[in-house]
Amino acid sequence: MGHYARLLSFVFVAALLALVSASPLRAAPYAAIVIDARSGEVLYAENADTRLHPASLTKMMTLYIAFEEIQRGNISLDTMVTISKHAAAQPPSRLGLRAGQKVSLRNLIRAAAIKSANDAAAAIGDAIAGNEADFARRMTRTAKALGMSNTTFKNAHGLTASGHLSTARDMTILGRHLFYDFPQYYNLFSRRSADAGLATVNNTNRRFLDAYEGADGIKTGFTNAAGFNLTASAERGGKRLIATVFGGKSTADRNARMMKLLDMGFGKAPRNAPVNPPAPPSYQGGDEMLVADADLPETADGAGKTVRVSMNVTTSPRPLARPGAAAPEPPAETVVATAEAVDAMQSGIEGALAAALAPEDSLESQAAELAQAAAPAATLAVDDVELASAGTTATDALPDADTLAAAVAALPDVPPQARPGTEPGTDAETDALAAATLPEATPTEAEPEIIPFQVVSAAGVAVSPRPQTRNAPIFDDVATPEATAAAEPEVILSVSTSGERHWGVNLGRYGSSYEAERALLRLQLVETATLNGSLRKVMPRSGGFDATFVGLTQDQADLACRRFQARAIQCFTMGP
Structure with missing residues (x-):
């Protein structure tokens, strides 16, 4: 009986295998199209408008939107993206990202385009739109704006999802837009491998790139539902x-x-076809895709994003009053806010004036206090270049510039209080790239003399300011006036704004005025050329003291802030 039972089982299994082998495996639907990229003319099409699963061809749209955001300045290649739990949980192909990890957008783009990493593509979508659903809606809107009329996206990576469909024609349209709209990034698709930060990634399309002469992209895709797409x-x-x-x-x-498709296309395509690039995307209701700066992920230590603060009023928030009607009183909150802003500006100006007119004893005590906190006779080096003294001292009583620079450089760094939404830390690659690309600020041959204060006597007669001679990297010589009988007291009325020097740079908030002043002094030592003619100003605020440089033009303030960010120092410019 046991022998017959085993024989019966063997016959049953054999019959089952024969039944399965007799049923052909269901293949994914086939579609194909080839166009002349110069004119957009269709040279061959088969089922080109059938809605099918695009698989990882989806990532072409994810990358297109990322390139849009970079072009608009909403994000940069060096922006550090915090990996979400959703992105880290994506199935292979993966880069191996972990939730909470920070990865540059540059490396995420490389992984998504070359390795077709699903976690990298999801991280790009989450960084731009905040979540998968919102990014998918943006992908679909962008597709419609590009003329992809039969495409609906549900995710950033292309894994099979209900309603996530496209056509061969639409994907070809998208490929043509990538080629013409972002030629500066198109070479990415022909790389056989690239460094994606965490690993070196290999191109999923390298077999075709190596086998077909003239091939230079673009994207592969595969799922069980889609089959093998390209x-x-x-x-x-x-x-x-x-x-x-x-x-x-x-x-x-x-x-x-x-x-075979390309061979046929090259045979049919005319030699001298007109070059008609596709029209740029036309979004209904204007460019609705822009992302506010506040929604962007923070870079390391807050660097990489410049915020410009302007107090100019360009439009009136209220309609004009009717004839004969009394003008409405401004809200109490507006009056209080305006008064606080005016008081803050006034106190800041008074602080700057007091610091500029401090007597020699005060300057000596400040310099001595800084010098005592560090070992003397050190050498300050910045970016492997030693800063040399100008060869003279501010006064006989003050230490020389080298000793002061060494004393300040040796002091421990005191970071400013973190603003909400920022985290401490730096990104070495961002620092190196920014430092390498920033232009060096050099003084012009005939730089106009900067007169920081306008001095008026008590009698109302303008008094010529003392001549200023810049003999040291930071401090001007302190001129000691000769003793005169019955000298009239000098009254400071305003800070000079000659040369449109209405701008400043804010370095952040510190716990004490000493820490804020020390941060300003350290930075002024290493950025002497950039901060030429500026004043250091410490402004008391609720919860600390703001460290600022004032007396700059708009261009000088922008340049200074960019250079500070290259040193991983967060800042923002302040306008009039």
Whole structure:
């Protein structure tokens, strides 16, 4: 009986296998199209408008939107993106990201474009829109603006989802827009490998790129529901073609079909076709895709994003009063806020004036206090370049510039109090890139003399200011006036704004005025050329003291803030 039972089981299994092998595996639907990229003319199409699963061809749209955000200045390649739990949980292919990890947008783009990493694509979408659903809606709106009329997106990576569908024609349209709208990034799709920060990633399309002459992109895709997909571009003899294949049975089958499609296209494409780039996307109701700066992820230590504060009133928030009607009183909150702003500006100006007119004893005591906190006779080096003294001292009583610089440089750093939404930390790659690209500020041959104060006597007669001679990197010589009988007291009326020097740079809030002054002094030592003619000002505020440089032009303030950010020092410019 046991022998017959085993024989019966064997026959049953054999019959089942025969039944399965007799039923052919269901292949994904096939679609294909090839166009002349120069004119957009369709050279061949088969099922080109059938809505199918695009798989990872979806990432072309994710990258297109990322390039849009970079072009608009809402984000940069060096922006540090905090990886969300949603992105870190995506299935392979993956870069291996962890929730809470910070990765530059540059590396996420490389991983999504070259390795087709699902976690990197999801992280890009979350960084730009905040969550998957909002980013998918933006992807669909962008597709409609590009003329992709049969495409609906549900995620940033292309994994199978209900309603996540596109067509071969629409993906070819998207590939053409990538080529013409962002040529500066298009070479990314032809790289065989790239460094994505966490690992070196290899191109999923390298077999086709190596096998077909003139091929230089663009994107592969595969899921069980989609089959093997590919949108490719190639150039031969001045002809540029873009083609898409949906539903290949394998990588080899997909590549072979694509090669035949392109060969046919090169044979049919005219030699001298007109070059008509596609029109840029037209969003209904204007450019509704812009993202506010407040919604962008913070970079390391807050650097990488410049915030400009302006107090100019350009438009009236209220309608004009009717004839004969009394003008409405401003709200109490507005009056209080305005008064506080005026008081703060007034106290800041008074502080700057008091610091500028401090007697020699005060300057000596400040310098001595700084010098006592560090070892003397040190050498200050910035970016591997030693700062040399100008060869003279501010006064006989003050230490020389080298000793003062060494004393200040040796002091421990005191970071400013963190603003809400920022985290401490720096990104070395961002610092190096920013420092390498920033122009060096050099004084012009005939720089106008800067007179920081206007002095008027008590009798109302203007008094010529003392001549100023800049003999040291930071301090001006303190001129000691000769004793005169019955000298009239000098009254400071205002800070000079000659040369449109209405701008300043705020470095943040510190716990004490000493810490704020020390931060200003350290930075002025290493950025002497950039901060030429500026004044250090410490303004008391609720919860601390703001460290600011004032007396700059708008261009000088912008340049200074960019250079500070290159040193991982958060700042923002202040306008009139």
